[in-house]
Structures are given as structure tokens and as C-alpha cells.
Amino acid sequence: MQATQNTPISEPITFDNYQTLIQLFQVRSEFTPDRPALHEKREGSYQPILWKELSLAVKETALGLIDLGITPRDRVAILSENRPEWTVADLATYAATAAVVPIYSTNGPTQVQYILSNSGSKAVFCSDAEQVSKILAIEEELEQPLWIICMENDLKMDEHGENYITMADLRSRGRGLESKDKGIYQSRIDQVGPEDLASIIYTSGTTGPPKGVMLTHANFISNVKAAGEVLPMQMDDIALSFLPLAHVFERTCGLYIMLLGCGAQIAYAESIETVPQNMNEVRPTIMASVPRLYEKIYDRIHEAIRSQSAFKQWLFAKAIAVGATAGRYSQEGKPLPWLLSFRLALANRLVLSKIQARTGGRLRYFVSGGAPLAQEIAEFFHAAGMIILEGYGLTETSPALTMNRPDAYRFGTVGKPVPGVDIRIAEDGEILAKGPNIMKGYFGMEEATREAIDPDGWFHTGDVGEFDSDGFLRITDRKKDLIVTSGGKNVAPQLLENRLKTLPFISQIVCVGDKRKFISALIVPDFDVLEKTVTEMGIDAQSRMELLKNSEVLDLFQKTLDTAQEDLAGYEKVKKFSLLESEFTQEAGELTPTHKIRRKSVQDNYRSLIDTMYES
Numbered sequence: 001m002q003a004t005q006n007t008p009i010s011e012p013i014t015f016d017n018y019q020t021l022i023q024l025f026q027v028r029s030e031f032t033p034d035r036p037a038l039h040e041k042r043e044g045s046y047q048p049i050l051w052k053e054l055s056l057a058v059k060e061t062a063l064g065l066i067d068l069g070i071t072p073r074d075r076v077a078i079l080s081e082n083r084p085e086w087t088v089a090d091l092a093t094y095a096a097t098a099a100v101v102p103i104y105s106t107n108g109p110t111q112v113q114y115i116l117s118n119s120g121s122k123a124v125f126c127s128d129a130e131q132v133s134k135i136l137a138i139e140e141e142l143e144q145p146l147w148i149i150c151m152e153n154d155l156k157m158d159e160h161g162e163n164y165i166t167m168a169d170l171r172s173r174g175r176g177l178e179s180k181d182k183g184i185y186q187s188r189i190d191q192v193g194p195e196d197l198a199s200i201i202y203t204s205g206t207t208g209p210p211k212g213v214m215l216t217h218a219n220f221i222s223n224v225k226a227a228g229e230v231l232p233m234q235m236d237d238i239a240l241s242f243l244p245l246a247h248v249f250e251r252t253c254g255l256y257i258m259l260l261g262c263g264a265q266i267a268y269a270e271s272i273e274t275v276p277q278n279m280n281e282v283r284p285t286i287m288a289s290v291p292r293l294y295e296k297i298y299d300r301i302h303e304a305i306r307s308q309s310a311f312k313q314w315l316f317a318k319a320i321a322v323g324a325t326a327g328r329y330s331q332e333g334k335p336l337p338w339l340l341s342f343r344l345a346l347a348n349r350l351v352l353s354k355i356q357a358r359t360g361g362r363l364r365y366f367v368s369g370g371a372p373l374a375q376e377i378a379e380f381f382h383a384a385g386m387i388i389l390e391g392y393g394l395t396e397t398s399p400a401l402t403m404n405r406p407d408a409y410r411f412g413t414v415g416k417p418v419p420g421v422d423i424r425i426a427e428d429g430e431i432l433a434k435g436p437n438i439m440k441g442y443f444g445m446e447e448a449t450r451e452a453i454d455p456d457g458w459f460h461t462g463d464v465g466e467f468d469s470d471g472f473l474r475i476t477d478r479k480k481d482l483i484v485t486s487g488g489k490n491v492a493p494q495l496l497e498n499r500l501k502t503l504p505f506i507s508q509i510v511c512v513g514d515k516r517k518f519i520s521a522l523i524v525p526d527f528d529v530l531e532k533t534v535t536e537m538g539i540d541a542q543s544r545m546e547l548l549k550n551s552e553v554l555d556l557f558q559k560t561l562d563t564a565q566e567d568l569a570g571y572e573k574v575k576k577f578s579l580l581e582s583e584f585t586q587e588a589g590e591l592t593p594t595h596k597i598r599r600k601s602v603q604d605n606y607r608s609l610i611d612t613m614y615e616s
Contacts, residue, residue: 063174080127212443283360319351323383
């Protein structure tokens, strides 16, 4: 797929005069009306949506919302998977002077009801009949009437009542309103101010009920400006969007920074399962993801190599070693010696280019956020010729606080503070932040807001970290996640898990041991790798459970863990472990939509199994 056939444009748009997201969208649309903005796969191939087409859709949808009775400072929810209509609904809500309430498409009716009721949303965009059915299930429990707008235009809305409408009909109402009042669209946009509420984003609830984070247009714009200063992007870049747009990382990084701020193009993945295929179709130049994608790519590459001949395994190891050496020169800003340059070219030709081809072959860099990235994985991708720029932030910070940059990066850290943001480390190690990107507060929760933002304006992140001598921030753990053993030793579980999850037989791992004598772990094996290994070992198991109870398999895991933990202090090591038949899931409440572990849920679900590891 060609990103665009237009003549490349490198002229940037300055941000000085644009204080809201909808103003920025207007200027961008007028600046490049005939260039592709979005790409959607239809009838077997990716098709472009031009800026002028997107602009018209946003205008008509916004006018339709106004015609439905949406007034300034109302809230409009979006319950949908990633698709062009999500972006249209988001920007149209801003143009109608309302605030957006994004909801994960994976949320169940109870979660949806909580968010709609808590936010007081007046309308909700639903992607299809499945999402509409969630609203129908909880409609009587809502505290106020709600317009339901379905993005699929073939759904028979007359079966449900007068408060249901398709997006096509909504746009038609918008056209009708414009014929009566041609100035109303611009008039509404002109009413939007930088301190107005842009969005209420509900946290994933890893430590309790979701809280509605209030972010203003100024919050988002500050992140767009900061990212524009540290990340090289251009209009000919194209990104593949697959993380939920309901998550602040994907929405800010992809929709606001890449699309609106830089004019780059966004292609929507068909689903999380089709990401590898879609990467080869879109051939992205930039891509944002959580660590789970990089872990899976890393695992699949190493799994494939283990099945190759001894010579090919040796060649792979040599090529990665050459790439790692060249990477260190690049990181230090030094030119490559001619012999190393020759060896790198050979490594690229024989091995590294094939690894790069898995992502489409023209990736300039990955951006990673949402959870800690294992240093070993970052170093591997760098050695293979693909850099992952890890950053750090929270929903409450719009989200970026720190970021590694192409010209200043250090693996194992989350980079340096972005422009305009101040960060300091409290006496107990907690990371505190202050800047224009800090939230307005938690919706309807003044006490929680005061707990999060102190009287001096410092936001308490709940994360523990430290700066190295060059000013790079290293996250050691969540303050609430720190394990304190019964012997009084502090253990950071995320650091230990990141070390162990790159082992060949491990897919997922959760370490436990708070107020216990030692650290234990719940491990989900990488069954593709494990089953091949046990076949070679001559082990015949009739089921996964039988396999996981096999003494040779347990011994294999123990030896693998022992080797990986040789350099750790005794209290830091996993002493006992239990192997699980199936992965942690969102459905069981064990993962957030961005695949972060909900530790309390995991420990509650496996309480009896955890207890057995401490019985003797």
C-alpha cells in the first residue's frame, strides 16, 4: 500500500495560534485537503480517506449532535473499536463544544452503565449492534435519557425507539441544520477555549473503582507541542493504529500528535489478531504500542530461530551481536569504523533485513508506553535495526511526562522529561510531576483530586523511580505494587517480571509475596515453545494439565529460573512457582484493555493456589 501519491510536503504547522484540538483540526484540514488522513481496510485492501472528506464528516456529525440538543459542556460517549468513525465522533464532539467520554469496546454492560451514569453523558456513539445491545441492557438503569448513535448504517434503529439514530441519519440532520443556520458550526467552534474540558477518561481501575480523569484542550495541546519538539515526524509518515483509542496513549500519540500535529497518516488495524498481517500491508514508518506487542514479536522470532539449523542459529547470533555493537556506536553518536560498517551491511543483508520485514520493512521507530518494557527486548530490537523509544506517563498527565528520543535514548529508562514538564523524586522515591499537561482533576471526586495533586501543584504519580547521572528517568515500580516480605525486604515485582518474561518458556508471569517469607510466581508458559521442547525430550503428555505437572517439565522451569536469577540477592529470587493452563485475560478481570496486569484480581483469582506455595 502506498501511503500517498502526492508530492511530499515538509512544511510544519506552528502551534502558537492554535489552543484547542478542534482549531488545530480545522487548520490541518484546510492546509492539506487533498492528502490522505486515514486509511481503512475495505473489500480486501486499504483505502484512503482524504482530509477534506474527514473534515466534511466531522462538520456534518457535529451539526447533527447540535440538532439532537447537545449543548456546550455536555458529555458524549464513544463505545467502539478503532475505526474512522471513532475519530469523526471524537472531533465532532469537540466541534459541538462538548466533552468526549471514551469507553473500551471490551467493557461489559455494568462497566458501561457506571461510566455513562457517572459522566452524565447525553449521547453515545456505538460501533455496531453488539455495542448497542450493551446500552439496551442497562438503559433503564441510566439516570437520564440518552441518544444512541450507531456507526453501522444498516442497523434497523426503528425497532428500538425514538432515541436511536444511525450515523448517516445524524449527518443528514446536520446538513439540514446547516441549511437553516450556516454560521452555527463555526460559532460553536469559536466558543471552545483551551481550559474547557475536552475529555473524561476513566482509569482502568487497577487499584479500585474507575475515576474520571478530566483533561482540557490545553492539557492535550501541551503534549502535542512537547512531542513535536522531541519526536521527528512528517506528513509522509504513516502509523498503524491498533491500541484502543479509548486509551489516552493511543489517542494522544496517534490521533492528536501524529494526525493533527504532524499531518501523518493513520491506518486502522482490522483487529489485534491481524496486526502482523496489517503491518505488512500498511508498512508503517512509525508505530505506537504497549510492550506486549514487542514481547510477542521477540518470542516468535526466537521461536523460529530455535527450529533452524545450527548454522542458521549461529548466523543469527552473530548478526545480532554485530547489530548490538553498531547500535552502541549510534547511541553514543560515533561514526562506525569501516570494518564494522561492512559487517553490519552483511548482517543486514543476511539476517537483520528479514527481521525488519516482519514490521513492513520501513519502520523508522516504535514508541512504547503504557507499561514497563524489558531492557533486553529494547536492546534486541535496536540490534536488529529497529529502535523502540520508551516513554512514561499516566492518564492524568495527558499522558507523556518523559520520553526517549532518537538522538537521546537509554535502554532501561523512560527517557528525559518532555519540554514544559518538571519532575522530581520525593523522599520516599515517588515520582512527582508538574506542568501544563496535568489533569484538571477527577470528575466529581474533589477529595481524590486533592490526594493526587498537592497544594503546590505537584501530581503524585504513585510510581517509584530515580534519575541516572545523565538525567534519564528509571521506573522501579508502582508504589502500591512493591512487595515487602515478612523479613522486611522490598522487592519491585515489575523489574523481576521483566527479567523473567523474556525466558523462552514464559509467556506471562506475576510475582507475589507481600508479607510472605519469600517471592513466588504464577507463570503462564509459552505453550508453542514448551510443547516443541517436551516433544524433543520424549515427554508424552495427554493434556496441558498433565504436561504442567510433569516432573521433568517442572525441573526444566526451575533450572531456567535459577540460571536467570544467579546474580540476584536471595530475597529477590522466585523460590517457588505454579504453572497455569491458560493466559490471564480481560474477561477474568486480570488484564486491563492495554494488557497491564491487575495484580489484585490475579491474586484474588488464584488465592488458594498461591497459599499452597507457602504451606511448607
